[in-house]
Amino acid sequence: MTEPVLSVRDLRVEFATRRGVLKAIDGVSFDVAKGEILGVVGESGAGKSVTGAAVIGLIDPPGRIAGGEIRLAGQRIDNLAPEAMRRVRGKRIGMIFQDPLTSLNPLYRVGHQLVETIRTHTDLSPRAARTRAVDLLAEVGISAPERRIDGYPHEFSGGMRQRAVIALALAAEPELIIADEPTTALDVSVQAGIIALLKRLGREHGTAVMLITHDMGVIAEAADRVAVMYSGRIAEIGPVHGLVQAPLHPYAVGLMGAIPTLVQETDRLTQIPGAMPRLTAIPKGCAFHPRCPRAFARCHVERPEQIPVNGHRVACHLYDAQGSVAA
């Protein structure tokens, strides 16, 4: 097997507050292969965005990476000096955020921002960089790019802006793109185009994508593999089809049952009692045990490690004893 583009091992992120140290990410491990889209899904407070921010080195104090390793194509990037990390960011890792306006400067033409990004990371001449910028806009599906390149962000519609941001992220041909809720602010008809675009990037350029979202529909549509996060940990990770159709972890089972779907009519949605615990009060043992319908004594005291089951990895005591279902 070839080396993964992104490899995260036992990542821990902590925030020092007056009330003590909060563990936002507690021992998260995953890989993203070349051309693969890894969906990271979870409810608010699960730690999915913090995981993305940790990978691109954007954890602001009082937060800090307290442990673990992040490797980009084999090279450690979590301990790089800020200046070295700045060169990796943008060049080797592209970023797409929920609100395209936070990534675009309203005072500069879109083309100017693209050319600036391209010239920061490559040694193209201004003229060649502009040609490349036009190509990029065409690539992300903006029609009449040679005209639109001289437009300002406010002249673009919401979907077009997000496409422009993707063009910015692609400017230096990164190996990895981190997309944090890239379609959440968009209408459904626009969402579909952005998802198709992300999928095409992986197929045609071998770009690895870490797709962070709370929307299981988007994940089901776009991702190859999915990591379900809960309370700063990965509850289950596995191929998207299996995880959506036959999830193993009780939290993943509840989550899938809680989502209304278009293809079948259900009378009642599965209900997970309660809500995700606050970071100040993460339960002992398995963080999900107070809400889990199948919790037993061991879940209250011992934190479950990830166990391989049917091609998934599940952090749940139910599946202990060589992958067979207990109890």
Next chain:
Amino acid sequence: MRAEGPTRPPAYVEVADLRRDFDVSQPWLTRVIERRPRQILRAVDGVGFSIARGETFALVGESGSGKSTVARMVVGLLPPSGGDVRITGVSMTDPRQAAERRRLRRRIQMIFQDPYASMNPRWRVGRIIAEPIRAFNLLQGEAAILARVGELLTLVGLHPDDRVKYPHEFSGGQRQRVAIARALASEAEFLVGDEPTSALDVSVQAQILNLMRDLQGRLGLTYLFISHNLAVVRHMATRVGVMYLGRVVEIGTSHALFRAPRHPYTRMLLDAVPDIGMTGRTRTPVSGEIPNPIDPPSGCTFHPRCPFANERCRAEVPGLIDGVACHAVQEGRLD
């Protein structure tokens, strides 16, 4: 008048030819100096539907379709520019029915997307829920009010003791429960929910949707449910209206509309939604975005994005006939 079969019970809510314009003009001086005309945004343009007692009617559409504006006119938060809303036969606009309207007021309540924004953060939850009871003078004596608040909290799945807490002490889902309890406090029978679960996480959304359905069954409530989320609408609604640029383009039972959408926009929308039931499927790409409502396209406003549009669609606004507003469907060019 309505071609939805003779067996339909008499309508609880009757909305006819509802219109709402917003004046989005520049200030007067700017208009004079720059010689610009007034600009009128027609947010809602001739919307009509009816809701039977005990049913859930949903309006679904993308941003800018006018669905929230309709909701605000139905509850009377916004005066319509034209048309009428009648609830149990009482007009929400006719000045001659002001007295009847006042009596009806407490039967109609709204649930908003962000419950925190609709509660006084300095009031305890007990006082928030008791306010409609006091305002409408429904119960006499503190003991009776206290007992009723406890009963309402239990009804929405909270504990009577929660009344001493402040809104910030609750999670988003619990706060939405408080909002529902407050809506029910005035003995409401018609609830209008404008994206009531859009700000909630999915597992919490499921709790609130289940609660709303349970309450409907127990209390015989009537719902107008506004959402952009098609899967949620399918789960909740008995009947659905699809809105596009201020008009209803298709209306029908939830079952029929989701199984066999007829209007090209409904088809496109259903095809575009990412859904967990459809992993691994390929789909037809969607062209274009919703146009600027200040300057909507001529004729059928969907025609620039419609693969079936012809000359007539560009010139003539299609009427809502037999539940669908589309020339291509009406001419038999589609289906």
